[in-house]
Amino acid sequence: MCGTPADSYLELRKRYTAADVSVFTRDEASRFVPRGDGDPQNDAELAWELLYRLEPELYDRLASAERLHPGIVDWLPRGVDRIAEVGAGTGRLTMELMARGQQVVAVEPALPLRQILRRKLAAVGGGNRVRVITGFFDQLPLPGDFADLVVACSAFTPSPGHGGEGGLAEMERVCRPGGCVAIIWPNHLGWLTTKGYRYLSFPGPMAVEFGSHQEAVEMAEIFYPKGADEIRRRGWRRVPFEVLGINPPRDLAFKVLAG
Numbered sequence: 518m519c520g521t522p523a524d525s526y527l528e529l530r531k532r533y534t535a536a537d538v539s540v541f542t543r544d545e546a547s548r549f550v551p552r553g554d555g556d557p558q559n560d561a562e563l564a565w566e567l568l569y570r571l572e573p574e575l576y577d578r579l580a581s582a583e584r585l586h587p588g589i590v591d592w593l594p595r596g597v598d599r600i601a602e603v604g605a606g607t608g609r610l611t612m613e614l615m616a617r618g619q620q621v622v623a624v625e626p627a628l629p630l631r632q633i634l635r636r637k638l639a640a641v642g643g644g645n646r647v648r649v650i651t652g653f654f655d656q657l658p659l660p661g662d663f664a665d666l667v668v669a670c671s672a673f674t675p676s677p678g679h680g681g682e683g684g685l686a687e688m689e690r691v692c693r694p695g696g697c698v699a700i701i702w703p704n705h706l707g708w709l710t711t712k713g714y715r716y717l718s719f720p721g722p723m724a725v726e727f728g729s730h731q732e733a734v735e736m737a738e739i740f741y742p743k744g745a746d747e748i749r750r751r752g753w754r755r756v757p758f759e760v761l762g763i764n765p766p767r768d769l770a771f772k773v774l775a776g
């Protein structure tokens with residue numbers, strides 16, 4: 518969803534109204550509600566933020582179906598002391614990070630997503646290893662040089678409310694010298710390249726894996742309406758990313774900080 522064009526996600530935008538923005542805390546509103554009309558029907562990024570807070574389980578069903586390319590997880594450093602993940606959501610990446618670091622801190626501003634993530638961690642006995650806290654890209658509640666790996670998955674964009682210059686500087690502040698900052702599933706590669714980030718992409722076919730054909734249709738109607746007819750016609754549960762018109766989560770941008 519990062520950096521979504523204003524004309525996209527029409528069905529998602531229709532789910533919410535300007536009155537719904539009252540769900541945001543003051544800190545959230547200062548980042549997510551633009552100076553314009555603050556109407557999610559005209560602003561896909563705002564609609565996504567409302568989804569996280571008003572229908573978090575629906576979001577979790579989507580993120581669980583859009584699995585990361587296994588090459589991404591394999592590429593991440595193993596056996597490190599500390600990992601910080603920003604914009605952890607309901608844990609698509611966090612659950613993988615658990616096996617990579619002695620200590621993982623998952624920073625997530627949306628309370629309902631933190632609750633789902635904590636529930637998932639408790640179910641696998643990961644509560645001790647992973648600390649789930651609130652925070653924002655541009656104001657990370659972590660000390661300098663804290664982590665060996667600082668990572669964000671499908672969360673960082675160059676816009677100040679979702680990262681921006683300040684957010685990237687914060688991620689690099691929290692990363693120790695010689696450590697790595699990684700942006701997974703980046704949408705603004707050119708921008709990251711100008712900041713010294715390198716790019717990696719993992720090949721192979723990728724599909725979104727829904728629990729059933731019925732769920733595939735239901736979710737497509739909300740999130741990828743252009744693909745809904747074909748999914749219905751073909752009876753798919755597993756839907757190739759191309760049909761949905763989105764880039765698959767197969768790539769990352771990273772920077773190893775000078776030691």
Ligand SMILES: C[S@@+](CC[C@H](N)C(=O)[O-])C[C@H]1O[C@@H](n2cnc3c(N)ncnc32)[C@H](O)[C@@H]1O
Nearest residue numbers: 580604605606609627653654670671672678679
């Ligand atoms: C598309 S979700 C991705 C969640 C998770 N990383 C994943 O891959 O499933 C984007 C996430 O970024 C978080 N987010 C949005 N703005 C943020 C900010 N300014 N600082 C930190 N997290 C933010 C949202 O709350 C949400 O959890």
